[in-house]
Amino acid sequence: MPSLRQLEYLIAIEDAAHFGRAAAEMNVTQPTLSQQVKEMELRLGSKLIDRGRPVRLTPIGREIASRARRVLRDIGEIRAIAERGKDGMAGTIRLGVSPTIGPYLMPRAVVRLHREFPSLRLYIREGIPADHFADLRNGRLDMMLAPLPVIGRDMHVQPLFDEPLQMVGAPDHRLFAKRHLQPGDFAGEPVLSLDRRHPSHGQTEQICEEMGADLLRDYEGTSLDSLRQMAGSGLGLALLPELYLRAETGGEDMVRRFEIDDWAPKRSIAAVWREGAAFASSFAVIAEIAASEAREILA
Template identity: 75%
Template sequence: MPSLRQLQYLVAIEDTLHFGRAADSVHVTQPTLSQQIKELELRLGSKLVERGRPVRLTPIGRDIAARARNVLRDISEIRLIAERSKDGMAGTIRFGVSPTIGPYLMPFAVVRLHKDYPQLKLYVREGLPSDQFAELRNGTLDMMLAPLPVTGSELHIEPLFQERLHLIGAPDHALFGKETLEYSDFTGEPVLSLDRRHPLHLQAYQICEKMNADIQRDYEGTSLDSLRQMAGSGLGMAILPELYLRSETGGEGMVKRFDIKGWSEKRSIAAIWREGTAFADTYAAIAEVVATEAREILA
């Protein structure tokens, strides 16, 4: 019979279509993962993986991976049930969060959660939403916090709050001297963004299209801090979220917000967990605490 680890490796390959990235996602070396997949194929007597570029699962491999996901989810929930006390809100929740949200909201939410539910523990992991959706589906994460839109029939999506986005630039930018600013004033202006794997990049691109601004492909930031610092140096403008600008980590010490007529750009944040999970009530309670804390900060 296949082992749980072998099933986990097969699911990781389907999620990443790459042996190296699959190995990284399950925290083993690539040779170990490759060897275990070969052993799984021998045990089952079927070819499961087409080794090419990109790596793909065979039709049989896809069928087995789909069933493996269900097995891994059930095992994950069995572990959680064992950890959970009779009081309900206890145990360790594996919580994924986008790096454009987590550092500027979760410290406050964690304090409130610990006060309200002292037996509940959060294992918080920052990561790209696209990567964490795969971890949520295969049971590596229990719930996550990410910007909308999110799709997936197997996911429960709980919208929590909306957060304004702001265009910022170096305080000595010439446009700050103009009495009234409109979208058209930013035609051709350079705007910096995170790399394309971040949902915030897509929003920045869409906003730049409205302004006819020029999103910079050669100077993509690795974090909101790097965007703010590059903007503060005069390299270009940037679009940053309200929670970041209000945080001690971020702030507006080196940049200034543009006050643009008709500007109403925002993003929506949601909590996501697997549909039908046995712990939906726990995840909903955590989500409500996070939403309450966000609304208080943004009020």
Template identity: 55%
Template structure:
């Protein structure tokens, strides 16, 4: 008796939902059908995969099989989408991960351009922590992601796209704005706002603070760039914001103003990422090209 893709889908659903009823509902099957197929899978493999308690959990071997199953199912999905492509157009749904420090300010125009050129393409955009999304991508839970470098995972293809300036800003009435000349040394000891440390962006801000002698305000961590902008605009501290954010409709400089610092050179590098060997690599290249063109348009 051979295992089937359907059985692997059932096992992955159980791991995700941790409940037989919810897993069955997510797969649009009855709970007895789900239970029966999992029993058949366990019999085929000769191993117990599911601990049937409350909540349901996978055994150690079940977790490892589910991890590998996600990769297999992702590759099968890639093959199906590859076969459905017509006339070089992108079609189907791509699960796309993006950091919240970039996605809301760059992706709207990218999505519009992609939809105009490839109306049958669907992007399931999921914002999240880049480190977590890199793991999700490698395991098959995402198809592609847009994230700041560095990313270090031998399972992933990493294509650098563009470099984006990171700018130091403060409230519009900050006294430094009236100075004839500023240098990085003037900001030693200033209070700097930042994000949750799980964000790559927060770690980079921390490195910049260390370099210039600024003081991170850990008691006032923001949850978004909007939060940083608003706190900086209120005078709570200074902030470092990306150029795409300051040039976006939701960002801008109506409550903060960038400092003119000739020796300020901070930036971040952004890359598109997908699994090595993916059959949809050429499609991801097309999406990456569109992202690069739109980013350069914004930054120029």
């Protein structure tokens, strides 16, 4: 049977689609990587890699790599169990967080977690929820915080809190002169959004349809800061989450929120981890502390 290290090499080649990049990722020379792959093919009696440009795994290679990911993920959890011993709130937990949540919630949550569980370490990675979900399935992450919906089998989804969304615009926008605003007053107004990889894009698109507003598809933002700045420049309106507007790193320094009668959109935030994860109880504690801090800010 191939060694665990050889299985790691195979996965690296599948991810990189290139021997040189895979070797660099694994911190070995390319000849060493190639030799190990050939030895694995001899042991298994099957060709695992099509050595073209780009490098691709054969159907058998893909199936072995898929199973190898699960094996390595389980071994990682076994190592984590041994490292943490009897105290589950210790060791390093790899946490994926959406960039529309992390900077505006995690600083407070991290302070509280470190105060209550000083042996716990958090490796926090910000990124697109869809990418984090793939890393969660492959064992590269232990848990994630993201806006709902989160769709996937074999995942535990724990709803945490609802966060209000606010429509904002440049302070001199003409609609601020109107005393009572209705959703229909925004018909035809240009609205900015993050790019379509973010869950908020679909929600903004839906809200624009309901209000009759015009979603600007040529000016998609890369962050909440970019949305705020573009809205402040008068390019369009923006739908921003309440935690961001209340954060020191966000705020309302260049935009103003619209007070709209009978209109209260929100988004729901959840924690996600693999069903049956060895430290599900620890993940639940982290999730509840994050939710508690969010509720306190929003209160």
